Amino acid sequence: MSARSTSVPSWLLTALVFGVAILPLLFVIDAAFYRETRVGLATDRSWVAVIDVFTGADYLRYLRNALGLAGIVTAVSLVVGVGIALILGRSDIGHKRVWDALITLPLYLSPFAGLMAWIALASPKTGFINTIIDAMAAVFIHEPGSIVDIWTFAGVVFVMTLFFCPLVYLFTVGSLRGMNTALEEAARIGGATPLTTIMRITLPMCLPSIVASALLVFILGAEMYTIPGIIGSNAGFTTLPWRIFEDSTSVPVHRAHAAAAGTLLLLVTVLGVWLQGRATRVSAKFVTLGGKGFNGRPLRLGRWRWAAWGLLASYVLAADILPFGALLMSSLMKFSAGTISAEVLTFKHYLGFFTSEEMQIALLNTVFLAVVTGVICMALGFMISHMALRNPTRLNRALAFLAVLPVAVPGLVYGLGLVWTFLRTPLYGTIWVLLFAYVAKFLPYGVIVSRTGLMQVHPELAESARMCGATARTALAKITAPLVKSTLAAVLFFVMLNAIKELSASVLLYSQDSEVLSVLTWHYMDSGDYQFAAAIGFIQTFIMLAVVFAAQRLFRVRLDRAFGHGGGR
Amino acid sequence: MSHVRLDGLVKAYGGSVAVNRINLDIEEGEFLVLLGPSGCGKTTTLRCIAGLEDITDGQILIDGQPVSTSTLTTPPEQRQMGMVFQSYAVWPHMSVAENLAFGLKLQKLPKIEIEKRITEVLDLVGLGSFAERGIHELSGGQQQRVALARAVVLRPRVLLFDEPLSNLDAQLREHMRFELRQLQQRLGITAIYVTHDQQEAMVVADRIVLMNKGRIEQIGTPRQLYRQPETLFAAGFIGLANSLSGAVIEASETTTVRIGAGVPLTSLQTGFEIGANVKLIVRPEEVRVGFDDEDGPNRFRGTLKECVFLGNIADITVMVGQTLFRAQISPARDWTVGEQVTLSIDPSAVTLIPAI
Incomplete structure (x- = not known):
């Protein structure tokens, strides 16, 4: 009869979330303490792998490489991201909405597809940029050489920065827009120049948001193995995540080492996410919630207009236009060639794609996983947030905490855990294991974003429905849910996009019947068939653009809200 | 019209006691005001009566039937009470008429009856021509009338008010006090009203229950509370x-x-x-x-x-x-x-x- 007897679903959900989100991690940690064989783990315990990883010079060097890479990517992303945010948040530059849409677009697309595009653009000799410059330079000098080379450390930094600096932009511009205009006007009245005001008032006020975004970029950079792996294995440097991937996939496998190194990486990301959470909470205090938005007089750019315009345009060119064009061109070519002529052009990759049964299964799997993951994360996230907010028992709050925890877990580590959890079950190698991984990885978004949405719905709205004779369930279905439907839609589309581009866990978990598009691009890149990989990547990108378009234009969903200020990943 | 009785009501959150052993009899047709500073337990008491909170000890009876005890809470939807909230809590995704029809539809009343009652009540609160309006088109005062109409249209046994006027501007607030009192008199319904505004309490109340720190400080007519304060707190809070x-x-x-x-x-x-x-x-x-x-x-x-x-x-x-x-x-x-x-x-x- 009362609210007191409703804890059965809480227990069930908690058990479910624990099994999906936490158990695989315990398997990873456990696996580190076994002796390893050429194909897996022996039955007896051993400290060898743990000692090797945590005290040996090799693994600590790989960790240093990963952190160094992440540090540089973070620094560059900060400069570019904050710069763009200041231009779009404070200056009088025109077409702000268009710029904003173009700057944030890469957030919703696949970094790996971006890598493929930039390989096509900036490989030595065959890259489009190099051949075009060569062609022009050949007129003057007769020694064609490669101007740009993506297969370097700098190349990795470049591609990763392209995809991470929109995060810095989004956090910073959110803070700029929420700021009370009077703070800056007071500085101006006090005699500060516009530049001084920005340096002494505006940026310090944004600092918590900037720090939160920097930590987020750092964590994402440190745990990424796909881009540093593909390039690093050619350019001769190894990061910790890539080594974990190698340890767990190339024969002879070093499973205990992979597990121990995975645990090390997990420690790093958990620490980072904890710090990031603190920074985010601080930044929330700085923002005047429900603020009316920035309505002060915009800063006149004057003769700096062209510099500002140049920064925005170069970013959009490098992150949106060139990759899209390169992916399309590359997918239409027979082999890697810098020049484009009729004899190298072909439509065979697309024909191949649409006639191959394997590709059709992968396409179906991708769509199926995206939709089902999206719906599950939306529904579960909403339920869990609703329980934790409206009936904040200890159990319900613990449930919400557990559901958000995977935000700190790299997809790679999570994938390892799931592989080992399901290895001896019939589920292994099926699409359901992927679904498991996706739900655990993206459920935190569902919980965090719907919490933000629910906090904007006054509890009295549902209570007044109860007073009008509605049961708790009816009030939820008829009042609360409809009032947060735009938030729920944002979760749905956001998770769908992330599921389509998910690569790091999928690569470890797929099998012949459970291939998805992102894994196929990886697979064909790895085997050197760049053109076919580009065709798949183009189709994948096309689907994602369609989803972004549908979300923003047809359903009027504010996708960037999904990153929010509580924004996990 | 109903009789409400609080019998040693206790509501504790963890270690802190919000409402501490309250005994109260609210007569049929009476307009009773729970008055006190913020944090005195008045709103918690009201929410316990509504069934929105489980109670820790004691009991709440309506017409002699226990609806809340330490082990049982009749859910709010089964108590046949109407409530007007501080935030109005009118549903922004529905029109005025849809807000009013919500509870009537749940009662499965025939369509004609629903329409008749909505028209009747909207006329009563002076919103006769607003039935098809969206909530966003209404002013704060009009939204408050919708909230009132929505509570009244279900013909509840008891009407509950949780600081219903505190979000209105001063002039409108003063006007609405008299209107609320008149409406309650006309309908002859038992009303329990929470406010921290002593003037508001004096305008609408038959009896005022002055609360402080989870306990009742004094009960009496507005005149008694003003003329014969029994405690320093009562003397200082009223006037x-x-x-x-x-x-x-x-x-x-x-x-x-x-x-x-x-x-x-x-x-x-x-x-x-x-x-x-x-x-x-x-x-x-x-x-x-x-x-x-x-x-x-x-x-x-x-x-x-x-x-x-x-x-x-x-x-x-x-x-x-x-x-x-x-x-x-x-x-x-x-x-x-x-x-x-x-x-x-x-x-x-x-x-x-x-x-x-």
């Missing part, structure tokens, strides 16, 4: 008060108390022993200020220290010996600070409270 203290120096048909050097104040109240410490309450409007030199009980010479002109009244402060008296004089005349004045207080206007 303005000169709050003084002293020792009883004479006790016969009247009681005289010495406050400060040479200022004896006499009250008609009796039952105090000589030497007992007491608190004295004098309302500022009961303090008269003049320029005559007559002597008598409760007449003192003093110096005008401060004068604030408020239009209809003058709010002045007079120093008698070492004691400051605040007086409100109507109509306001021009006073000069530093003037010698005579201050007099009718013994019937001095309320004595035993000092603890």
Whole structure:
């Protein structure tokens, strides 16, 4: 009869979330303490792998490489991201909405597809940029050489920065827009120049948001193995995540080492996410919630207009236009060639794609996983947030905490855990294991974003429905849910996009019947068939653009809200 | 029309007790106000009556039937109560008519009946032509009327109000008080009303329950609470008060108390022993200020220290010996600070409270 007897679903959900989100991690940690064989783990315990990883010079060097890479990517992303945010948040530059849409677009697309595009653009000799410059330079000098080379450390930094600096932009511009205009006007009245005001008032006020975004970029950079792996294995440097991937996939496998190194990486990301959470909470205090938005007089750019315009345009060119064009061109070519002529052009990759049964299964799997993951994360996230907010028992709050925890877990580590959890079950190698991984990885978004949405719905709205004779369930279905439907839609589309581009866990978990598009691009890149990989990547990108378009234009969903200020990943 | 009874009601959150053993009988058709400062437990009490909170101990009975005990809570939807919330809580995704129809549809009433009742109630609250409007097109006051109409249209046994007027501007608030009272009288419905605004309480209430720190401080009609405050808190919360203290120096048909050097104040109240410490309450409007030199009980010479002109009244402060008296004089005349004045207080206007 009362609210007191409703804890059965809480227990069930908690058990479910624990099994999906936490158990695989315990398997990873456990696996580190076994002796390893050429194909897996022996039955007896051993400290060898743990000692090797945590005290040996090799693994600590790989960790240093990963952190160094992440540090540089973070620094560059900060400069570019904050710069763009200041231009779009404070200056009088025109077409702000268009710029904003173009700057944030890469957030919703696949970094790996971006890598493929930039390989096509900036490989030595065959890259489009190099051949075009060569062609022009050949007129003057007769020694064609490669101007740009993506297969370097700098190349990795470049591609990763392209995809991470929109995060810095989004956090910073959110803070700029929420700021009370009077703070800056007071500085101006006090005699500060516009530049001084920005340096002494505006940026310090944004600092918590900037720090939160920097930590987020750092964590994402440190745990990424796909881009540093593909390039690093050619350019001769190894990061910790890539080594974990190698340890767990190339024969002879070093499973205990992979597990121990995975645990090390997990420690790093958990620490980072904890710090990031603190920074985010601080930044929330700085923002005047429900603020009316920035309505002060915009800063006149004057003769700096062209510099500002140049920064925005170069970013959009490098992150949106060139990759899209390169992916399309590359997918239409027979082999890697810098020049484009009729004899190298072909439509065979697309024909191949649409006639191959394997590709059709992968396409179906991708769509199926995206939709089902999206719906599950939306529904579960909403339920869990609703329980934790409206009936904040200890159990319900613990449930919400557990559901958000995977935000700190790299997809790679999570994938390892799931592989080992399901290895001896019939589920292994099926699409359901992927679904498991996706739900655990993206459920935190569902919980965090719907919490933000629910906090904007006054509890009295549902209570007044109860007073009008509605049961708790009816009030939820008829009042609360409809009032947060735009938030729920944002979760749905956001998770769908992330599921389509998910690569790091999928690569470890797929099998012949459970291939998805992102894994196929990886697979064909790895085997050197760049053109076919580009065709798949183009189709994948096309689907994602369609989803972004549908979300923003047809359903009027504010996708960037999904990153929010509580924004996990 | 229903009778509501609270029997030793306790509501605790973890270790902190929000409502501490409250006993209360609300008569059929009565308009009862729970009044008190924020955090006094008035809203929690109301939410317990509504069934929105489980109670920790005691019980709540409606027409003799227990609806809340420490082990059972009849859910709000089964209590047939109407409630008007502080935030209005009108549903923004529905029109005015849809807001009103929500509960009626859940009762599975025929469509014609639903329409008839909606029209009736909207006319009652003065929103006759607003049925098809969206909530966003309405002003705060109109939204509040929709909330009221939505509560009334279900013909509840009891109407609950949780600070319903606190989000309205001052003028509208004053107007709505009278309207709420009239509506309740016309419908003859039992009403329980939570507010922190003592004036609002005095306008609408048959009886006021003054609460403080989870307990009942005093129950009475508005007149009783103002004229005969039983505690210092009651005296201070309702209306303005000169709050003084002293020792009883004479006790016969009247009681005289010495406050400060040479200022004896006499009250008609009796039952105090000589030497007992007491608190004295004098309302500022009961303090008269003049320029005559007559002597008598409760007449003192003093110096005008401060004068604030408020239009209809003058709010002045007079120093008698070492004691400051605040007086409100109507109509306001021009006073000069530093003037010698005579201050007099009718013994019937001095309320004595035993000092603890």
